[in-house]
Amino acid sequence: MTTSVQNGRDDGQPAMHTPLVVSAQAWATAHQELLVKEKAQTRARDALAAERRRMPWMAVERTYAFEGPAGKTSLLDLFAGRRQLIVYRAFFEPGVFGWPEQACRGCSMVADQVAHLAHLNARDTTLVFISRASQADIARLKARMGWEMPWFTITDSFDADFDVGEWHGTNVFYRDGNRVYRTYFVNNRGDEQMGSTWNYLDVTPLGRQETWEDSPEGYPQTPTYKWWNWHDSYVPDAAPDKTWVAVSDAGEAAFRNRDAGAKP
Template sequence: MKFVCMGFIEKAKYESLPQEEGQRMMEECFAYDDELRRGGHFLGGEALQAAENAVTLRIKNGQVDVTDGPYAETKEMLGGILLLEARDLNHAISLMSQHPGVKVGPFEIRPSDEPMNTLIAARGAAVQSAGAATNGSEETGATGAGGSPGLPPVVDRKAWQQALERFRGREKEATRARDALAAARRRLPMVKIEKDYQLEGPDGKVRLLDLFEGRRQLAVYHFMFAETVGGWPEAGCVGCSLLVDHLGHPAHYQARGLSLALVSLGPLANLEAYKKRMGWQLPWYSSAGTSFNEDFGVTTPQGETHGLSIFLRDGDDIYQTYHSSERGVETLLGNFTLLDMTPWGRQESWEDSPAGWPQTEPYSWWRRHDEYQAEPRVETIQ
């Protein structure tokens, strides 16, 4: 969460400090701010001049009245504002309680109104973008994009940096929301697996328990490889293949006690041949002749689907803690994450992109990694 911390100075107390002590206090404040920066808590701040340099605006008799000095005469004057990132209010209080500035005056800590700030940032970005597109460089630092379709407005570096900083606020909110979702997922209940499934692996029959390879956690990706799936019998699902390409080396999962395996309905010989073609190292098992796929909802009367199932082992007892499919497993696809950071995105027609951006129908560009042309073409949908 974001908090605004307003530091007040008791003027009499501050002015009574010897010069050396005041300087030392300032250095301590700077040092603690640096500590907050290193911890990712310091988002920014502004020091303010003395209250004597302030002016106050009021409406009197329908007119704006300007007076010298602060809004209210108090013993304490606002000395500066610090923007703080913290888990919650208690965490913010803990962080600011250690700030040396509390020795010369109180801190008022208020949670940021993030929904309102998101709206403000979005409106600012919209105005910036519209201004860049219509006003040229005179007011916004923008220059024309030559009339070419699929190009963002061009601005000077200062305007670009400002727009980027505004957008980063939204990215941070999405990150915090994703963290909160993961925390909630870790608190889901689980269900015991009662069946003793017998799958087929390279060394013969194996139990579901064997897929853990002695570890406590297991992730099973239900890979679509069956007669009803495109590519049969030589190849598996294109989308599943795209996903497995992004799972990486299993050592990175195993380091946190997680084993990872693929399970498909197709015969083991077909799976092994395709695995060799793709160059994958993950263990792959066949569920042919068992109810495994039906029980986990990936073989249905309507056909095959894919999915991710997470299991936890307690001794020889196995529990399912999570399952997801469709776009729920999209976070495993690193290419989508990277494409989403580019101006053109995934270039699919469902995306909300400006007019003129190159787009094709969803899935139409997907290929197995050894099937792409040297220079794939992207055609614009009008």
């Protein structure tokens, strides 16, 4: 049995044409049909990330300088000793709507969505924002908005050289000793998904670094779940907590058993 929902509006707008209301069994069937497509999308996204990890790299030959809270700093310094660097170009500078009280609305929405950076750092990855505003302006904005990501001032042609001179965008770099390579770039709607730990890691050359991923031979990988931690409890080079290992093992086994009994 199906019925329709009457969505009359009292604000002068047209009524909404909503889906049918169905029984619990019919709803479960519709949900399972959609789930098949959602799982296919997840697998396609994983395959795309695997292809991304095999993209060729571009050597960064120029030396770039930024201003940070401690003064002049280089592109190499932005890695903070880690192997991977994600750089988001946020528009906060004279001429941007909202200046000087606010940054670009879209860039501010991106900033509001950034997950706790400790999880990225635990995967040898640093995230920074860059703009052409001064450090004094950036510090004031961060304090007002409650943002904690490192945020540096562009002082040269970095933005133009890496396709973010006239628009926002996310560049990804890899450090091999003192050599820096550009590995990926995304902008426009591609930036919409940024903010979660997983989406950031999926655009890096090393990925999530978990054993289930399809990565080139020799890439660092650890068992799924085992490296996860509370954001204030990561300890470099520490072995996974034994209790958490047992809990995550049980969870993985439950998922495997469920999937084994599921209909294709």
